[in-house]
Amino acid sequence: MLDRSIDILGDLIAFPTVSIDSNLDLIKYLSDRFEALGARCSLTADNSGTKANLFATLGPDLPGGVMLSGHTDVVPVADQDWTTDPFELTRRDGKLFGRGTCDMKGFIAANLALAETLDASALKQPLHFAFTYDEETGCLGAQSLIRDLAQRGIVPDIAIVGEPTEMRVIEGHKGCYEYTARFAGLEGHGSAPDAGVNAAEYAARYVAKLLELRENLKARTPVTSKFDPPWSTINIGRISGGVAHNVIVGKAEVDWEMRPVQASDADFVKGALTDYVDGTLVPEMKSVHPKASIELEIIAEVAGLEPMDDNAARDLVAKLTGANGADLVAFGTEAGLFQQLGSNTIVCGPGSIREAHKSDEYLEIEQLELCCRMLRRLGETLVN
Structure with a gap:
């Protein structure tokens, strides 16, 4: 699964989805692959029609389930001093370099790699995938997505947002x-x-x-x-x-x-x-x-993610990762929006926020491997 995740990540990095530009080519890439796996896919576009969210579901058509979420947009590379091509994946010294490797296409790549390993007919509950636009400019895509999900009556029991946390379980951040x-x-x-x-x-x-x-x-x-x-x-x-x-x-x-x-x-x-x-x-x-x-x-x-005494997402991911507790972070994510939708929500993903938005952004391969391990265990949980 790790090698496949790296291959997919190379494809994703090649899409220059800077927030001011369209993400439709990347969304089509993901949608085509999820549909080929038998997923039920839907898109929600912005007013310009140049950007869209993808919501894909594997498994039974039942309420609840687990949702994995990541944003597809990246910050600009203009005026940054890169030593590699930011839109071509470069592997060196145990690291994967490229714009968005860490924030947060590495998590998205692992999501697709997981989906390719699953027998959807064996899932006991739905597994949802949410990939959004314009997180970096106000979480605009996620706001559109949750309105659509609310209208359709789709509220996952658990939401896992894969922002870079070094695979720590994050239960709260400010708005x-x-x-x-x-x-x-x-x-x-x-x-x-x-x-x-x-x-x-x-x-x-x-x-x-x-x-x-x-x-x-x-x-x-x-x-x-x-x-x-x-x-x-x-x-x-x-x-x-x-x-x-x-x-x-x-x-x-x-x-x-x-x-x-x-x-x-x-x-x-x-x-x-x-x-x-x-x-x-x-x-x-x-x-x-x-x-x-x-x-x-x-x-x-953008709403913050409020720490909750009872949080099924925190408990599940702690079990999957072996974490002994949960932390808080200063940076914001889309997690608070999914919490407002009614989902138990946490943030946990590969890479360090210290590497995000910088020139020569990178994701350590070891971090991606830990993410794949967590997702494999999630898949096993959903079929047992």
Whole structure:
């Protein structure tokens, strides 16, 4: 199974599925192979029709089952100093080099290799495979997929998301909410600031409110939180605006994010911010210039994976891998979305997140072998 996984990985790496580009060729490759194995396959496309999710099922047409999930998109290679061709698999020193080997086509390759070894008629419960688009740009594909699954009444009992965790069992991570706030004021000469609406000044006050809320979040820390830090966080990513020292700024932007440890924290921040914007900032701006505005664009609102006392996915994968416990991680995944769907969900996959998104990204062959071992044991479990 390991050798077959490496062969498949070579095929997958050759598809340059950078998030800004189409993934349809890769999805067709996977769909053709799963259909040849007798899988029931369905696609959900994005609005452009250039990207799609693949959902494939082997085994009986019954509720529940186990789902293996991975995203097909990769981050760009532009402006990175690669010593190998990023879209050609290179094997060297016990490592597999190429864009997406670690994050996370290695897991997808092992999924297909597993499917090729199974007698689907012998499965006692369904085995689902979910391969998504645009995880790297807001988990857009997974959000579309879970809407489709919910409408069809498909809720796997267990979901295993194969992001690179060095095959550690991960039972929790924070959510990731990303926004861009745009401020439209009124330009004018800097010598008469009261005659204009300085978008940069209102952006600064907006940021100050975010920093105040960031401190407030510490007091909301759940007593049972296992995260580091244990509270929800807010980060200011970018502030821009203005053209010259002596010009009142007409337009400004603020990029920011929060990483909530609980959904109620996100509601708290958004509610307080809306009250401040609608009740204070915008009325002040409009009193000078009626067309002034503050608009908030939601880039992504991806739920975190909340640790659960009872988690059948954690218990199953711990048994399959021999793990003695489960951990938390700082990076986000699609796992929280599947948890919201109603599935017991964990994250466990080959490779290290430290190698993801870098030049000369690689996956250690030993890690892929451990993944194959886990999946083989999963297959044995599903037929007994």
